Amino acid sequence: MIAELGHYLLVLALGLALLQAILPMIGAARGDGRMMMLGQPAAYGQFFFSFLAFLALSYAYVISDFSVAVVARNSHSLKPLLYKISGVWGNHEGSLLFWVMFLALFGAMVAYFGRGLPQSLRARVLSVQAMVGVGFYLFMLLTSNPFDRLVDVPLEGNGLNPLLQDPGLVFHPPFLYLGYVGLSVVFSFAIAALIEGRVDPAWARWVRPWTLLAWIFLTTGIVLGSWWAYYELGWGGWWAWDPVENASFMPWLVATALLHSAIVVEKRDSLKSWTILLAILAFSFSLLGTFIVRSGIITSVHAFATDPERGFFILIFLALVIGGSLLLFAIRSDRLQAGGMFAPISRESSLMINNLFLSVAAAVVLYGTLHPLLSDAFFGVKSSVGAPFFNLIFGLLMIPMVVTMVFGSHLKWKRADVKGVSQRLIAITGIAFLAALMTFYITYGGGIMPVIWVGIGLWLLLSTLQELATRIKLFQRPIKDSMRRLMRQPRSSWGMSLGHLGFAIALLGIVATSSWTREAQQVMAAGEVMQIGDYSLTLKDVIPVTGPNYTAVRGIIAVTSKDGATFLAYPESRTYIASPITTTEGAVRTKLSGDLFIVIGESQGGGRWGLRAYYKPMQVWLWIGAAIIVLGGMISLSDRRYRIGSPHRKSVAERRVNVL
Amino acid sequence: MFFKRLLPLMIFAGIFIALMIGLSLNPSAVPSARINKPVPEFSLPPLEGAGIGLGTEDLRDNDKIIIVNFFASWCGPCRIEHPALEQLGQQDGVILHGISYKDRPQNSLSFLKSLGNPYRKIGTDLKGRVAIDWGVTGTPETFIIKNGLIRYQHIGPIHAVQMNDLILPTLRGLQQEDSP
Numbered sequence: 001m002i003a004e005l006g007h008y009l010l011v012l013a014l015g016l017a018l019l020q021a022i023l024p025m026i027g028a029a030r031g032d033g034r035m036m037m038l039g040q041p042a043a044y045g046q047f048f049f050s051f052l053a054f055l056a057l058s059y060a061y062v063i064s065d066f067s068v069a070v071v072a073r074n075s076h077s078l079k080p081l082l083y084k085i086s087g088v089w090g091n092h093e094g095s096l097l098f099w100v101m102f103l104a105l106f107g108a109m110v111a112y113f114g115r116g117l118p119q120s121l122r123a124r125v126l127s128v129q130a131m132v133g134v135g136f137y138l139f140m141l142l143t144s145n146p147f148d149r150l151v152d153v154p155l156e157g158n159g160l161n162p163l164l165q166d167p168g169l170v171f172h173p174p175f176l177y178l179g180y181v182g183l184s185v186v187f188s189f190a191i192a193a194l195i196e197g198r199v200d201p202a203w204a205r206w207v208r209p210w211t212l213l214a215w216i217f218l219t220t221g222i223v224l225g226s227w228w229a230y231y232e233l234g235w236g237g238w239w240a241w242d243p244v245e246n247a248s249f250m251p252w253l254v255a256t257a258l259l260h261s262a263i264v265v266e267k268r269d270s271l272k273s274w275t276i277l278l279a280i281l282a283f284s285f286s287l288l289g290t291f292i293v294r295s296g297i298i299t300s301v302h303a304f305a306t307d308p309e310r311g312f313f314i315l316i317f318l319a320l321v322i323g324g325s326l327l328l329f330a331i332r333s334d335r336l337q338a339g340g341m342f343a344p345i346s347r348e349s350s351l352m353i354n355n356l357f358l359s360v361a362a363a364v365v366l367y368g369t370l371h372p373l374l375s376d377a378f379f380g381v382k383s384s385v386g387a388p389f390f391n392l393i394f395g396l397l398m399i400p401m402v403v404t405m406v407f408g409s410h411l412k413w414k415r416a417d418v419k420g421v422s423q424r425l426i427a428i429t430g431i432a433f434l435a436a437l438m439t440f441y442i443t444y445g446g447g448i449m450p451v452i453w454v455g456i457g458l459w460l461l462l463s464t465l466q467e468l469a470t471r472i473k474l475f476q477r478p479i480k481d482s483m484r485r486l487m488r489q490p491r492s493s494w495g496m497s498l499g500h501l502g503f504a505i506a507l508l509g510i511v512a513t514s515s516w517t518r519e520a521q522q523v524m525a526a527g528e529v530m531q532i533g534d535y536s537l538t539l540k541d542v543i544p545v546t547g548p549n550y551t552a553v554r555g556i557i558a559v560t561s562k563d564g565a566t567f568l569a570y571p572e573s574r575t576y577i578a579s580p581i582t583t584t585e586g587a588v589r590t591k592l593s594g595d596l597f598i599v600i601g602e603s604q605g606g607g608r609w610g611l612r613a614y615y616k617p618m619q620v621w622l623w624i625g626a627a628i629i630v631l632g633g634m635i636s637l638s639d640r641r642y643r644i645g646s647p648h649r650k651s652v653a654e655r656r657v658n659v660l
Numbered sequence: 661m662f663f664k665r666l667l668p669l670m671i672f673a674g675i676f677i678a679l680m681i682g683l684s685l686n687p688s689a690v691p692s693a694r695i696n697k698p699v700p701e702f703s704l705p706p707l708e709g710a711g712i713g714l715g716t717e718d719l720r721d722n723d724k725i726i727i728v729n730f731f732a733s734w735c736g737p738c739r740i741e742h743p744a745l746e747q748l749g750q751q752d753g754v755i756l757h758g759i760s761y762k763d764r765p766q767n768s769l770s771f772l773k774s775l776g777n778p779y780r781k782i783g784t785d786l787k788g789r790v791a792i793d794w795g796v797t798g799t800p801e802t803f804i805i806k807n808g809l810i811r812y813q814h815i816g817p818i819h820a821v822q823m824n825d826l827i828l829p830t831l832r833g834l835q836q837e838d839s840p
Binding site: 154155156273277280281284291311312315318319322323326327329330333334366370373374376377378551575577582602603604605606 | 672740
């Protein structure tokens with residue numbers, strides 16, 4: 001009964017989405033206020049129904065109603081409640097419902113917070129948002145109904161892949177989806193602006209919080225996924241350039257570019273058609289990612305159950321949404337008049353160059369991801385490019401990008417003084433260079449790229465701090481005065497400082513952990529000792545343990561570090577009851593200088609066990625850096641001037657504050 | 661100027677065509693499943709001290725259902741599924757054989773001595789060559805054979821839940837196939 005109700009609610013939501021897509025758009029074209037007004041109640045209702053449908057499916061999961069096909073395929077009565085709930089979005093059908101519910105939620109948010117928008121713009125944004133929604137409702141109802149019943153009801157479900165039974169994975173997909181779907185709002189704003197034929201600083205101010213919000217969610221989602229891979233997959237890897245990882249990375253790169261180019265639109269009324277294009281592309285990449293994950297067109301460790309019929313449907317949907325919006329862009333973007341001019345050396349230019357690097361990076365990831373498909377489709381050859389390709393290109397491409405970040409943040413709008421900026425940067429450049437030399441000496445023979453990267457990462461870190469110091473006139477005025485300036489910095493400029501600082505910290509962590517990881521492997525009996533880095537590991541015992549839905553062996557290992565500290569580590573290897581998969585629960589000891597990561601393998605007979613250990617220098621810097629980036633985004637989002645839905649004309653006083 | 665603005669659309673058109681073609685291709689052309697295929701030809705030496713070895717002709721019994729289980733002493737899940745195997749070996753009209761996979765014979769032997777030997781015959785596949793012909797991806801793995809054809813393949817340990825919901829119903833289904 002509940003399942004049928006959920007199905008019915010989805011059909012109702014589709015009906016409202018159709019209304020919301022058609023009527024406000026016609027109303028905006030005719031200048032009919034009443035038709036335009038329809039957008040809001042339709043958006044609220046659509047969200048209400050899709051949310052209820054989502055609750056209906058969640059209910060089926062919680063009570064383990066195995067007569068619902070998705071629940072039988074993906075759940076198990078012995079699963080802890082948390083994973084029953086996260087199972088709702090851990091599969092194709094449920095995640096679609098999740099997607100479309102958030103899509104409707106964002107529509108409702110635009111309807112609610114966008115009360116200050118011009119009526120026609122809001123009507124068009126809501127209409128475009130609903131058009132995307134209609135596509136998803138149809139996709140779900142026609143090819144992937146989450147409420148399908150089974151004729152033969154099984155007594156027990158198939159269970160969720162044990163690898164996915166992890167707290168990290170409870171939160172990773174929702175954040176990712178919120179990011180993808182959040183970009184739909186930006187997309188709707190871009191399409192609405194193209195239809196209206198007008199993009200101005202006010203438009204950029206309205207779009208900015210939505211971009212920022214989506215970007216924060218996307219960043220968090222990607223980092224959580226990476227963190228989960230690091231802890232759960234048992235080899236300490238955090239990024240593998242897997243097609244599905246790339247699918248989330250591409251919209252992130254484009255959204256990051258968009259975040260920066262929208263600033264130029266807002267401050268200088270320039271780079272308009274480029275910004276619109278980025279807004280379209282960011283969401284297009286989200287859709288493309290969805291297609292890659294669900295069509296089975298490219299093999300990936302993450303892929304959902306695949307089905308050519310579904311693939312075909314999404315492809316047609318992609319063609320309509322992306323093709324249609326790019327066509328609209330080609331026809332209408334000439335109406336967007338360029339505003340402020342700027343010199344080749346200026347803040348604007350540096351942001352534009354950075355945009356260029358980010359876009360090229362996204363294109364590289366797109367090419368690398370599609371390479372197996374392209375070579376198979378056009379040349380009949382099975383080949384793929386793999387991690388070395390991406391690492392090489394990114395290792396090179398990111399160098400000029402970081403250099404631009406360093407210079408750009410010190411440049412003034414319109415026209416900047418290169419000489420002055422270079423002189424200001426001399427001291428920190430020297431420090432970074434010395435640090436690189438020292439790294440070269442310490443790691444002699446370990447390759448030149450990591451050395452260059454340590455120098456550049458540190459350079460960016462120092463430059464970001466120096467830029468902040470310059471802004472608050474540190475050491476030029478009394479310290480009290482500087483502190484007062486620091487407190488008065490607009491939150492959006494805190495966003496920039498923290499964002500760049502976090503990026504630099506994460507960069508240093510990435511360089512260290514990917515260049516200087518150490519690894520040791522040994523078959524050990526109780527009492528035997530293994531050495532790795534500054535640690536010596538003694539296997540004390542291996543004991544069997546049972547969890548709620550798994551059995552496991554747990555190693556008890558005494559670790560002694562060189563400085564004399566000792567502690568116990570408990571790596572586990574779990575075998576789940578419902579499916580024959582063994583997962584590793586590595587024991588991780590985190591320090592600022594590096595992580596010690598211990599994994600217990602299989603029994604080698606005679607009380608001997610295979611043990612692996614990794615030492616990953618500065619791994620935690622990556623997570624700290626990422627957290628700082630997200631924090632920067634949140635602080636920037638809380639800036640009063642940009643708060644969602646409170647757009648107001650910039651006052652003269654604010655215009656004087658020359659910040660990002 | 662118009663061409664410049666049309667460029668993104670044209671790039672997307674190219675990608676779209678590739679995706680369109682791609683939908684009809686299979687990216688992971690893995691070897692086809694072995695279900696309903698004859699058992700591979702093989703002959704394996706015995707595990708010293710536990711029987712007389714195992715070969716293809718042992719699996720061609722037309723009256724009974726034959727189960728072949730790949731195991732190893734170094735494999736933890738094999739210990740977990742051991743009670744399930746003992747239960748299987750006692751089923752009517754069912755013969756259970758074992759193949760020791762990439763394992764030292766003395767280790768396999770002590771594994772069976774400590775837990776009990778559920779197998780009728782045991783072959784030792786020291787190098788794992790025969791396992792490749794069977795398409796074994798890892799231990800434990802279990803095959804159900806009838807009339808010399810592989811009818812069911814179970815990857816991983818057989819848990820109690822699976823025993824009741826999957827394995828036993830499959831066996832009963834196969835046994836009832838012939839009865840009118």
